[in-house]
Amino acid sequence: MIRVKPDERVRVSLVVNGRWLFGHAEPRMLLSDFLRHELKLFGTHVGCEHGVCGACTVEIDGRATRSCLRYAVQCDGATIRTVEGLAVGDTLTPLQAAFNRHHALQCGFCTAGILMSTTAFLAENPKPTEAEVRDMLSGHICRCTGYEQIVSAIMDVAHGGG
């Protein structure tokens, strides 16, 4: 059994966006803080820190999930994808490009989380109905857009022609 004392900092190694990275964490460090402060990946945003707003959503071992409800010490050896893992250089993913075209963001605070959820969601369900898209989005809070443009962007990449 692995045991870590409350004030002990341990090395955590994980694959982030295809590269092995490591940093240090005491048990109470949230994965979201580990990504931002230890790995300097500031693309993952943090809102509520209790699982409600969705801003911190990343892909962990292939599943979109809250990084504020995971502790970094739990993630040794995990495979993580963050918003920094989407675009290659200046080339946006089709989903990011659709968000751009549809004005699916204003301040952008919620966007990283929504992109990560939607990327995982479309990989499982490439041709969702609008109702399914809205159900998936119910796990995110956006205070700017009113969601309409986000729904259109997602329906556009999924079904084309929008």
Place this chain on the structure above:
Amino acid sequence: MKPVAFGYARAETVEEAIDLLAEEGREASVIAGGLSLGAMLNMRLVRPRIVLDINRVPGLDTIVAANGVVTTGALVRQVDAFRDPTIASHVPLLAHALPHVGHYQTRSRGTLGGSVAHADPSAEIPLALVTLGGAVVLRAKGRTRRVPAADFFLGVLTTAREENELLVALEWPTRRPRTVYAFDEIAQRHGDFAIAAVAVAAEVVPDGTLGHLALGLGGIEDRPIRIETAGYAGRRADASLAEAIAEDAASRVVPIVDLQANADYRRQLVRVLGRRVLAAAFEDAVRGA
């Protein structure tokens, strides 16, 4: 917020986990998906000395059907239960309840066992377990016991689990013949905690009368409850019976009061949602009978 500092232990086996619980007792909190415990830790509503992580314990994520019972290990994720063909065919009530549990991004990690151990009064998984008359399997050093769901939930976030026990599995009775299962709830937003949730298992015999009926309510009292309905067996299963049963249930509950709803509103939801879910279940059952 950030949690108060805590120690971390990662068990590799059930034995290691229960040994640690024997040592630490109530100073330890078990983390499975962490969707409830993580929020409580981050808001500093709980301050355990040690967080015991069971996520890497092998063998706790299985779904097995045998002898009229489906046993789900403590670590079965909600999304995996929803996609599982055994759950879909043998425990349809759970399959109907799961889409209401949290969101796409939380069901991916949240577990069945964690939701039951957490015991939020409005949670759907505990309600399904109580309605079906399932059981909770608890292990401590040198012993295993089964607690019927009806005796497991004692109040808000309070269960019969003793501090040295690990919840290792849930037992779900498999579907009964001629029985229709239905679930619905009212929440402020889809995926939020239910203000009222109704779960039904209704058997209609071939002459169109009611056989066995289980009616469960969540979010109404301080724990999921089952309403006594044996007196309605033998009556014609139609909309007016649905109305009578819902009315009766509404008159008997003692609703909790919180910022979302007062007692009268909750009682009204039992009446309206209860009638709706029962009537739809009866209609389906009569069609199938």
